[in-house]
Amino acid sequence: MLVMAMSIGKSQSYDEELRVRKIREGTVIDHITAGSALTVLRILGISGKEGNVISIVMNVPSKKLGKKDIVKIEGRELNSKEVAMIALIAPRATINIIRNYKVVHKERVRLPPEIRDIIRCINPNCITNSEREPVQPLFKVLSDNPLKLRCQYCSIILTQEDVERQLG
Ligand code: CTP
Ligand code: ZN
Numbered sequence: 001m002l003v004m005a006m007s008i009g010k011s012q013s014y015d016e017e018l019r020v021r022k023i024r025e026g027t028v029i030d031h032i033t034a035g036s037a038l039t040v041l042r043i044l045g046i047s048g049k050e051g052n053v054i055s056i057v058m059n060v061p062s063k064k065l066g067k068k069d070i071v072k073i074e075g076r077e078l079n080s081k082e083v084a085m086i087a088l089i090a091p092r093a094t095i096n097i098i099r100n101y102k103v104v105h106k107e108r109v110r111l112p113p114e115i116r117d118i119i120r121c122i123n124p125n126c127i128t129n130s131e132r133e134p135v136q137p138l139f140k141v142l143s144d145n146p147l148k149l150r151c152q153y154c155s156i157i158l159t160q161e162d163v164e165r166q167l168g
Pocket of ligand 1: 023070
């Protein structure tokens with residue numbers, strides 16, 4: 001085992017296969033910002049109680065990102081709408097749909113033009129934070145990467161850091 005561990009690094013695919021094998025059917029979310037896999041699952045509302053096999057790999061070497069996380073969800077095909085919100089914390093993530101061991105669809109995650117849930121406005125005086133008659137938050141996505149969201153009510157700009165503080 002130690003010998004294998006020492007010899008990996010030469011072949012990245014071999015390296016990855018040692019950690020988590022290929023799946024037969026389901027969804028692979030790849031190129032997740034290193035360290036964010038658990039937040040991705042939380043955003044997707046996946047707790048593990050659903051019963052399907054879920055594999056999480058964190059901080060593995062990546063040519064494009066230096067380090068990345070990967071989440072593999074077996075027996076379930078997530079669509080681009082379902083995964084869109086993970087772009088909030090993993091803007092370079094790709095969603096791969098796997099059927100019979102083959103990648104049949106690959107797509108980069110993309111935020112919708114507007115975000116209505118998940119995020120709260122950081123301005124305590126914003127109408128969306130009022131205790132008496134709170135209004136549902138609504139943000140316009142100005143930019144994906146680096147993340148910039150503008151509150152439609154008070155116009156304050158939320159950055160990646162603001163969003164990570166809430167979701168991470
Ligand atoms: N994958 C998997 N099971 C399969 C097929 C692919 O778990 N049956 C995983 C791979 O390990 C990889 C991701 O799905 O993490 C995408 O697979 P693939 O497109 O073959 O890899 P790359 O070409 O490296 O992807 P990219 O170009 O997006 O980096
Ligand atoms: Zn606001």
